[in-house]
Amino acid sequence: MQAYAGPSSEHAQQLSELGQSDLRRGLILRVNGEELRVLVTGGAGYVGAVLIPQLLARGYRVRVLDLYLYGREVFGELQGDPNLEEVVGDIRDAAAVQKAVEDVDVVLHLACISNDPSFELNPDLGKSINFDAFAPLVAASKAAGASRFIFVSSSSVYGVSDAPHVTEEEPLNPLTDYSKYKAMCEPILLEQQSPDFTTLVIRPATVCGYSPRQRLDLTMNILTTHAHERGKITVFGGKQLRPHIHLRDLCRFYCELIEMDAEKIAGKIFNAGYQNNPVSELAEIARSVVEQKLGKPVGIETTPTNDPRSYHISSEKIQEELGLCPELKIEDAVAELVDALEEGKIPNALEDDRYYNVRLMKRISLR
Numbered sequence: 001m002q003a004y005a006g007p008s009s010e011h012a013q014q015l016s017e018l019g020q021s022d023l024r025r026g027l028i029l030r031v032n033g034e035e036l037r038v039l040v041t042g043g044a045g046y047v048g049a050v051l052i053p054q055l056l057a058r059g060y061r062v063r064v065l066d067l068y069l070y071g072r073e074v075f076g077e078l079q080g081d082p083n084l085e086e087v088v089g090d091i092r093d094a095a096a097v098q099k100a101v102e103d104v105d106v107v108l109h110l111a112c113i114s115n116d117p118s119f120e121l122n123p124d125l126g127k128s129i130n131f132d133a134f135a136p137l138v139a140a141s142k143a144a145g146a147s148r149f150i151f152v153s154s155s156s157v158y159g160v161s162d163a164p165h166v167t168e169e170e171p172l173n174p175l176t177d178y179s180k181y182k183a184m185c186e187p188i189l190l191e192q193q194s195p196d197f198t199t200l201v202i203r204p205a206t207v208c209g210y211s212p213r214q215r216l217d218l219t220m221n222i223l224t225t226h227a228h229e230r231g232k233i234t235v236f237g238g239k240q241l242r243p244h245i246h247l248r249d250l251c252r253f254y255c256e257l258i259e260m261d262a263e264k265i266a267g268k269i270f271n272a273g274y275q276n277n278p279v280s281e282l283a284e285i286a287r288s289v290v291e292q293k294l295g296k297p298v299g300i301e302t303t304p305t306n307d308p309r310s311y312h313i314s315s316e317k318i319q320e321e322l323g324l325c326p327e328l329k330i331e332d333a334v335a336e337l338v339d340a341l342e343e344g345k346i347p348n349a350l351e352d353d354r355y356y357n358v359r360l361m362k363r364i365s366l367r
Protein backbone atom coordinates (compact mmCIF):
# COMPACT_ATOMS: atom_id res chain seq x y z
CA MET A 1 0.00 0.00 0.00
CA GLN A 2 1.34 3.44 -0.90
CA ALA A 3 2.14 5.74 2.05
CA TYR A 4 -0.48 8.44 2.60
CA ALA A 5 1.28 11.79 2.67
CA GLY A 6 -1.67 14.09 3.31
CA PRO A 7 -4.33 15.49 0.96
CA SER A 8 -3.51 16.13 -2.67
CA SER A 9 -3.26 19.81 -3.56
CA GLU A 10 -6.58 19.47 -5.40
CA HIS A 11 -8.20 17.97 -2.35
CA ALA A 12 -6.63 20.55 -0.04
CA GLN A 13 -8.11 23.21 -2.29
CA GLN A 14 -11.56 21.56 -2.05
CA LEU A 15 -11.23 21.44 1.73
CA SER A 16 -10.37 25.09 1.99
CA GLU A 17 -13.18 26.09 -0.38
CA LEU A 18 -15.69 24.19 1.71
CA GLY A 19 -14.42 25.59 5.00
CA GLN A 20 -13.87 23.48 8.09
CA SER A 21 -17.40 23.68 9.39
CA ASP A 22 -19.04 22.92 6.07
CA LEU A 23 -17.65 19.51 5.18
CA ARG A 24 -20.18 17.30 3.51
CA ARG A 25 -20.49 13.58 2.99
CA GLY A 26 -19.40 12.75 -0.52
CA LEU A 27 -16.05 14.49 -0.33
CA ILE A 28 -13.83 11.44 -0.40
CA LEU A 29 -10.11 11.33 0.26
CA ARG A 30 -8.56 8.70 -1.92
CA VAL A 31 -5.41 6.62 -1.71
CA ASN A 32 -4.74 4.59 -4.85
CA GLY A 33 -8.30 5.30 -5.94
CA GLU A 34 -9.91 4.15 -2.67
CA GLU A 35 -11.38 5.98 0.30
CA LEU A 36 -9.03 6.63 3.20
CA ARG A 37 -9.48 3.96 5.85
CA VAL A 38 -9.12 4.92 9.49
CA LEU A 39 -8.97 2.60 12.50
CA VAL A 40 -10.01 4.24 15.76
CA THR A 41 -9.26 2.14 18.83
CA GLY A 42 -11.50 3.11 21.73
CA GLY A 43 -13.76 4.85 19.20
CA ALA A 44 -16.92 4.05 21.19
CA GLY A 45 -15.86 6.25 24.11
CA TYR A 46 -16.66 9.85 25.05
CA VAL A 47 -14.35 11.35 22.42
CA GLY A 48 -14.99 8.66 19.79
CA ALA A 49 -18.75 9.13 19.89
CA VAL A 50 -18.30 12.69 18.56
CA LEU A 51 -15.26 11.97 16.39
CA ILE A 52 -16.63 9.02 14.40
CA PRO A 53 -19.55 11.01 12.90
CA GLN A 54 -17.06 13.75 11.94
CA LEU A 55 -14.80 11.20 10.22
CA LEU A 56 -17.73 9.66 8.35
CA ALA A 57 -18.90 13.12 7.29
CA ARG A 58 -15.47 13.66 5.74
CA GLY A 59 -15.94 10.57 3.61
CA TYR A 60 -13.55 8.18 5.34
CA ARG A 61 -14.15 4.50 5.86
CA VAL A 62 -13.97 4.03 9.60
CA ARG A 63 -13.33 0.91 11.67
CA VAL A 64 -13.83 1.06 15.44
CA LEU A 65 -12.12 -1.48 17.69
CA ASP A 66 -13.55 -1.18 21.17
CA LEU A 67 -14.74 -3.26 24.10
CA TYR A 68 -17.81 -1.00 24.29
CA LEU A 69 -17.41 -0.87 28.06
CA TYR A 70 -19.86 2.02 28.35
CA GLY A 71 -22.59 0.69 26.06
CA ARG A 72 -23.27 -0.48 22.49
CA GLU A 73 -25.64 2.29 21.39
CA VAL A 74 -23.07 4.97 20.73
CA PHE A 75 -23.53 5.93 17.10
CA GLY A 76 -27.31 6.11 16.87
CA GLU A 77 -28.53 6.29 13.30
CA LEU A 78 -24.99 5.84 11.96
CA GLN A 79 -25.06 2.23 13.11
CA GLY A 80 -25.28 0.22 9.91
CA ASP A 81 -23.63 2.98 7.80
CA PRO A 82 -21.69 1.08 5.11
CA ASN A 83 -18.61 3.21 5.83
CA LEU A 84 -18.64 2.32 9.54
CA GLU A 85 -17.36 -1.03 10.74
CA GLU A 86 -17.78 -1.69 14.44
CA VAL A 87 -15.61 -4.42 15.94
CA VAL A 88 -16.18 -5.46 19.54
CA GLY A 89 -12.71 -6.53 20.60
CA ASP A 90 -9.83 -6.04 22.97
CA ILE A 91 -6.61 -4.27 22.01
CA ARG A 92 -4.81 -6.88 24.15
CA ASP A 93 -6.01 -9.65 21.85
CA ALA A 94 -3.30 -10.11 19.18
CA ALA A 95 -5.69 -11.81 16.74
CA ALA A 96 -8.29 -9.04 17.08
CA VAL A 97 -5.60 -6.39 16.55
CA GLN A 98 -4.18 -8.21 13.55
CA LYS A 99 -7.58 -8.21 11.90
CA ALA A 100 -8.39 -4.63 12.89
CA VAL A 101 -5.23 -3.17 11.32
CA GLU A 102 -5.75 -4.97 8.00
CA ASP A 103 -6.06 -2.52 5.11
CA VAL A 104 -6.07 0.65 7.18
CA ASP A 105 -4.21 3.81 6.21
CA VAL A 106 -4.36 5.66 9.54
CA VAL A 107 -4.59 4.44 13.15
CA LEU A 108 -5.88 6.81 15.85
CA HIS A 109 -5.32 5.23 19.23
CA LEU A 110 -7.78 6.26 21.96
CA ALA A 111 -8.50 2.94 23.72
CA CYS A 112 -7.55 3.20 27.32
CA ILE A 113 -8.51 2.93 30.96
CA SER A 114 -8.93 6.63 30.83
CA ASN A 115 -8.66 8.20 34.22
CA ASP A 116 -6.67 7.88 37.45
CA PRO A 117 -9.37 6.38 39.70
CA SER A 118 -10.32 3.69 37.16
CA PHE A 119 -6.67 2.84 36.67
CA GLU A 120 -6.04 2.61 40.40
CA LEU A 121 -8.96 0.18 40.86
CA ASN A 122 -6.84 -2.48 39.22
CA PRO A 123 -3.32 -1.31 38.30
CA ASP A 124 -2.43 -4.60 36.56
CA LEU A 125 -5.46 -4.31 34.31
CA GLY A 126 -4.64 -0.65 33.61
CA LYS A 127 -1.04 -1.46 32.73
CA SER A 128 -2.06 -4.36 30.48
CA ILE A 129 -4.31 -2.06 28.41
CA ASN A 130 -2.56 1.29 28.61
CA PHE A 131 1.02 0.07 28.28
CA ASP A 132 1.57 -3.63 27.50
CA ALA A 133 -0.81 -3.61 24.53
CA PHE A 134 0.72 -0.45 23.04
CA ALA A 135 3.98 -1.65 21.39
CA PRO A 136 2.27 -4.69 19.80
CA LEU A 137 -0.48 -2.41 18.41
CA VAL A 138 2.10 -0.04 16.90
CA ALA A 139 4.11 -2.96 15.46
CA ALA A 140 1.02 -4.63 13.98
CA SER A 141 -0.13 -1.33 12.43
CA LYS A 142 3.24 -0.71 10.83
CA ALA A 143 3.62 -4.29 9.60
CA ALA A 144 0.14 -4.21 8.06
CA GLY A 145 1.07 -1.13 6.02
CA ALA A 146 -0.66 1.69 7.91
CA SER A 147 1.13 4.89 6.98
CA ARG A 148 0.15 7.06 9.95
CA PHE A 149 -0.28 6.40 13.68
CA ILE A 150 -1.64 9.08 16.02
CA PHE A 151 -1.33 8.39 19.74
CA VAL A 152 -3.59 10.31 22.11
CA SER A 153 -1.50 10.85 25.23
CA SER A 154 -2.51 13.41 27.88
CA SER A 155 -1.38 16.77 29.21
CA SER A 156 -1.36 15.15 32.65
CA VAL A 157 2.11 13.77 31.75
CA TYR A 158 3.55 17.12 32.96
CA GLY A 159 2.23 16.67 36.50
CA VAL A 160 2.52 19.76 38.67
CA SER A 161 4.55 22.53 37.13
CA ASP A 162 5.31 26.08 38.19
CA ALA A 163 6.25 27.04 34.63
CA PRO A 164 3.95 29.82 33.45
CA HIS A 165 3.50 28.11 30.07
CA VAL A 166 4.05 24.39 29.98
CA THR A 167 5.30 23.71 26.47
CA GLU A 168 6.08 20.39 24.84
CA GLU A 169 9.74 20.92 25.87
CA GLU A 170 8.93 20.84 29.58
CA PRO A 171 10.32 17.74 31.39
CA LEU A 172 7.63 15.18 32.15
CA ASN A 173 6.68 14.56 35.76
CA PRO A 174 3.73 12.15 35.72
CA LEU A 175 2.18 11.85 39.16
CA THR A 176 -0.01 8.80 38.62
CA ASP A 177 0.31 5.45 36.87
CA TYR A 178 -2.23 6.54 34.24
CA SER A 179 -0.02 9.49 33.32
CA LYS A 180 3.23 7.52 33.71
CA TYR A 181 2.16 4.90 31.17
CA LYS A 182 0.93 7.58 28.76
CA ALA A 183 4.41 9.14 29.00
CA MET A 184 6.12 5.76 28.52
CA CYS A 185 4.13 4.97 25.36
CA GLU A 186 5.17 8.19 23.59
CA PRO A 187 8.82 7.25 22.80
CA ILE A 188 7.78 3.71 21.86
CA LEU A 189 5.74 5.20 19.03
CA LEU A 190 8.16 7.96 18.02
CA GLU A 191 11.04 5.44 17.67
CA GLN A 192 9.04 3.84 14.86
CA GLN A 193 8.95 7.04 12.78
CA SER A 194 10.02 6.38 9.18
CA PRO A 195 9.20 7.89 5.77
CA ASP A 196 6.45 5.28 5.32
CA PHE A 197 5.12 5.45 8.87
CA THR A 198 4.25 8.90 10.19
CA THR A 199 4.06 9.01 13.98
CA LEU A 200 2.44 11.74 16.04
CA VAL A 201 1.68 12.29 19.73
CA ILE A 202 -1.09 14.61 20.96
CA ARG A 203 -1.35 15.67 24.61
CA PRO A 204 -4.89 16.97 25.07
CA ALA A 205 -6.09 19.08 27.95
CA THR A 206 -9.17 17.91 29.86
CA VAL A 207 -12.05 17.70 27.45
CA CYS A 208 -15.47 19.23 28.05
CA GLY A 209 -18.85 19.15 26.37
CA TYR A 210 -21.72 16.91 25.36
CA SER A 211 -21.22 13.50 23.75
CA PRO A 212 -23.71 10.74 22.96
CA ARG A 213 -21.47 8.59 25.19
CA GLN A 214 -21.42 11.09 28.01
CA ARG A 215 -18.67 11.28 30.65
CA LEU A 216 -19.61 13.27 33.74
CA ASP A 217 -16.39 12.44 35.61
CA LEU A 218 -14.43 15.24 33.89
CA THR A 219 -13.92 18.52 35.76
CA MET A 220 -16.10 20.91 33.75
CA ASN A 221 -18.76 18.29 33.07
CA ILE A 222 -19.05 17.45 36.79
CA LEU A 223 -19.29 21.08 37.83
CA THR A 224 -22.02 21.69 35.26
CA THR A 225 -23.96 18.59 36.26
CA HIS A 226 -23.87 19.52 39.95
CA ALA A 227 -24.95 23.07 39.18
CA HIS A 228 -27.85 21.78 37.11
CA GLU A 229 -28.95 18.78 39.15
CA ARG A 230 -28.22 19.92 42.71
CA GLY A 231 -28.21 23.70 42.43
CA LYS A 232 -24.95 23.52 44.34
CA ILE A 233 -21.28 23.07 43.41
CA THR A 234 -18.62 21.89 45.83
CA VAL A 235 -15.12 23.08 44.93
CA PHE A 236 -12.14 21.26 46.40
CA GLY A 237 -9.34 23.80 46.80
CA GLY A 238 -10.03 26.04 43.85
CA LYS A 239 -6.68 27.58 42.99
CA GLN A 240 -5.47 24.63 40.90
CA LEU A 241 -5.29 25.42 37.19
CA ARG A 242 -7.03 23.04 34.83
CA PRO A 243 -6.53 23.37 31.07
CA HIS A 244 -9.56 22.55 28.93
CA ILE A 245 -10.53 22.00 25.33
CA HIS A 246 -14.00 21.67 23.82
CA LEU A 247 -14.76 18.15 22.59
CA ARG A 248 -15.77 19.21 19.08
CA ASP A 249 -12.64 21.34 18.63
CA LEU A 250 -10.47 18.41 19.67
CA CYS A 251 -12.27 16.06 17.26
CA ARG A 252 -11.83 18.59 14.46
CA PHE A 253 -8.10 18.65 15.26
CA TYR A 254 -7.95 14.85 14.98
CA CYS A 255 -9.65 14.99 11.58
CA GLU A 256 -7.23 17.66 10.37
CA LEU A 257 -4.24 15.68 11.68
CA ILE A 258 -5.35 12.65 9.70
CA GLU A 259 -5.19 14.82 6.57
CA MET A 260 -2.19 16.99 7.45
CA ASP A 261 0.99 16.88 5.30
CA ALA A 262 3.28 14.26 6.81
CA GLU A 263 6.31 16.52 7.00
CA LYS A 264 4.50 18.96 9.30
CA ILE A 265 3.76 16.35 11.96
CA ALA A 266 6.13 13.41 11.55
CA GLY A 267 7.75 12.34 14.83
CA LYS A 268 6.33 15.35 16.70
CA ILE A 269 4.45 16.02 19.93
CA PHE A 270 1.77 18.70 20.33
CA ASN A 271 -0.26 19.91 23.29
CA ALA A 272 -3.93 20.53 22.49
CA GLY A 273 -5.74 22.87 24.87
CA TYR A 274 -7.46 26.24 24.99
CA GLN A 275 -8.46 28.00 28.23
CA ASN A 276 -6.46 27.47 31.44
CA ASN A 277 -8.58 28.46 34.46
CA PRO A 278 -8.41 27.87 38.20
CA VAL A 279 -11.11 25.43 39.35
CA SER A 280 -12.81 28.26 41.29
CA GLU A 281 -13.30 30.15 37.99
CA LEU A 282 -14.60 27.01 36.29
CA ALA A 283 -17.22 26.72 39.03
CA GLU A 284 -18.18 30.36 38.45
CA ILE A 285 -18.62 29.68 34.73
CA ALA A 286 -20.90 26.69 35.48
CA ARG A 287 -22.87 28.77 37.95
CA SER A 288 -23.34 31.75 35.68
CA VAL A 289 -24.35 29.72 32.59
CA VAL A 290 -26.86 27.62 34.58
CA GLU A 291 -28.27 30.72 36.31
CA GLN A 292 -28.59 32.59 33.02
CA LYS A 293 -30.22 29.71 31.14
CA LEU A 294 -32.55 28.43 33.84
CA GLY A 295 -32.97 31.42 36.11
CA LYS A 296 -32.43 29.37 39.25
CA PRO A 297 -29.76 30.15 41.84
CA VAL A 298 -26.65 27.98 42.17
CA GLY A 299 -24.51 27.96 45.32
CA ILE A 300 -20.76 27.37 45.47
CA GLU A 301 -19.17 25.80 48.55
CA THR A 302 -15.37 25.59 48.87
CA THR A 303 -13.57 22.94 50.94
CA PRO A 304 -9.83 22.22 51.36
CA THR A 305 -8.11 19.59 49.20
CA ASN A 306 -4.93 17.56 49.36
CA ASP A 307 -4.87 17.19 45.56
CA PRO A 308 -1.98 19.44 44.49
CA ARG A 309 -2.30 18.89 40.73
CA SER A 310 -2.15 22.24 39.02
CA TYR A 311 -0.94 22.76 35.51
CA HIS A 312 -1.15 25.23 32.72
CA ILE A 313 -0.38 24.08 29.20
CA SER A 314 0.69 26.15 26.26
CA SER A 315 -0.97 25.26 22.95
CA GLU A 316 0.97 27.77 20.87
CA LYS A 317 2.91 25.13 18.97
CA ILE A 318 -0.14 23.38 17.48
CA GLN A 319 -1.64 26.77 16.55
CA GLU A 320 1.52 28.24 15.05
CA GLU A 321 2.98 25.19 13.30
CA LEU A 322 -0.24 23.48 12.21
CA GLY A 323 -2.80 26.30 12.25
CA LEU A 324 -5.11 24.32 14.56
CA CYS A 325 -6.95 26.91 16.66
CA PRO A 326 -9.80 26.21 19.06
CA GLU A 327 -13.04 28.01 18.27
CA LEU A 328 -15.31 26.90 21.10
CA LYS A 329 -15.08 28.03 24.71
CA ILE A 330 -15.78 26.35 28.03
CA GLU A 331 -18.96 28.44 28.19
CA ASP A 332 -20.17 26.78 24.97
CA ALA A 333 -19.54 23.33 26.42
CA VAL A 334 -21.45 24.21 29.60
CA ALA A 335 -24.40 25.65 27.66
CA GLU A 336 -24.59 22.54 25.45
CA LEU A 337 -24.45 20.25 28.48
CA VAL A 338 -27.21 22.19 30.19
CA ASP A 339 -29.33 21.90 27.02
CA ALA A 340 -28.65 18.14 26.86
CA LEU A 341 -29.62 17.75 30.53
CA GLU A 342 -32.78 19.79 29.98
CA GLU A 343 -33.70 17.77 26.89
CA GLY A 344 -33.37 14.49 28.80
CA LYS A 345 -30.37 13.30 26.75
CA ILE A 346 -28.43 12.49 29.92
CA PRO A 347 -31.06 10.79 32.09
CA ASN A 348 -30.28 10.08 35.77
CA ALA A 349 -27.12 12.17 35.48
CA LEU A 350 -26.06 11.73 39.09
CA GLU A 351 -27.15 8.11 39.54
CA ASP A 352 -26.31 6.25 36.32
CA ASP A 353 -22.88 4.57 36.57
CA ARG A 354 -22.33 4.73 32.80
CA TYR A 355 -21.34 8.39 33.04
CA TYR A 356 -18.65 7.75 35.65
CA ASN A 357 -15.82 5.49 34.44
CA VAL A 358 -14.71 4.36 37.89
CA ARG A 359 -18.23 3.44 38.98
CA LEU A 360 -18.86 1.41 35.85
CA MET A 361 -15.45 -0.30 36.04
CA LYS A 362 -16.21 -1.34 39.62
CA ARG A 363 -19.47 -2.90 38.49
CA ILE A 364 -18.19 -4.89 35.49
CA SER A 365 -14.91 -6.19 37.04
CA LEU A 366 -13.07 -6.39 33.70
CA ARG A 367 -9.95 -8.60 33.64
Ligand SMILES: NC(=O)c1ccc[n+]([C@@H]2O[C@H](COP(=O)([O-])OP(=O)(O)OC[C@H]3O[C@@H](n4cnc5c(N)ncnc54)[C@H](O)[C@@H]3O)[C@@H](O)[C@H]2O)c1
Binds near residue numbers: 041042065090110218
Ligand atom coordinates in the same frame (compact mmCIF):
# COMPACT_ATOMS: atom_id res chain seq x y z
N1 LIG B 1 -11.53 12.89 28.06
C1 LIG B 1 -10.48 13.64 28.41
O1 LIG B 1 -10.58 14.64 29.10
C2 LIG B 1 -9.10 13.26 27.92
C3 LIG B 1 -8.02 14.12 28.13
C4 LIG B 1 -6.76 13.76 27.69
C5 LIG B 1 -6.57 12.54 27.05
N2 LIG B 1 -7.63 11.71 26.86
C6 LIG B 1 -7.41 10.41 26.20
O2 LIG B 1 -8.31 10.34 25.10
C7 LIG B 1 -8.68 8.97 24.90
C8 LIG B 1 -10.21 8.88 24.85
O3 LIG B 1 -10.74 9.36 26.07
P1 LIG B 1 -12.29 9.27 26.40
O4 LIG B 1 -12.60 10.39 27.31
O5 LIG B 1 -13.04 9.08 25.14
O6 LIG B 1 -12.31 7.93 27.27
P2 LIG B 1 -13.43 6.80 27.39
O7 LIG B 1 -13.13 6.05 28.64
O8 LIG B 1 -14.78 7.36 27.19
O9 LIG B 1 -13.12 5.89 26.12
C9 LIG B 1 -12.14 4.89 26.10
C10 LIG B 1 -12.66 3.75 25.25
O10 LIG B 1 -11.67 2.71 25.24
C11 LIG B 1 -12.36 1.47 25.31
N3 LIG B 1 -11.45 0.46 25.84
C12 LIG B 1 -10.94 0.36 27.09
N4 LIG B 1 -10.15 -0.71 27.18
C13 LIG B 1 -10.15 -1.31 25.95
C14 LIG B 1 -9.51 -2.46 25.43
N5 LIG B 1 -8.71 -3.24 26.18
N6 LIG B 1 -9.71 -2.78 24.13
C15 LIG B 1 -10.54 -2.02 23.36
N7 LIG B 1 -11.17 -0.90 23.80
C16 LIG B 1 -10.96 -0.57 25.08
C17 LIG B 1 -13.57 1.73 26.21
O11 LIG B 1 -14.60 0.78 25.97
C18 LIG B 1 -13.96 3.13 25.81
O12 LIG B 1 -14.96 3.12 24.81
C19 LIG B 1 -8.06 8.18 26.03
O13 LIG B 1 -6.85 7.61 25.56
C20 LIG B 1 -7.75 9.23 27.09
O14 LIG B 1 -6.66 8.88 27.89
C21 LIG B 1 -8.90 12.03 27.27
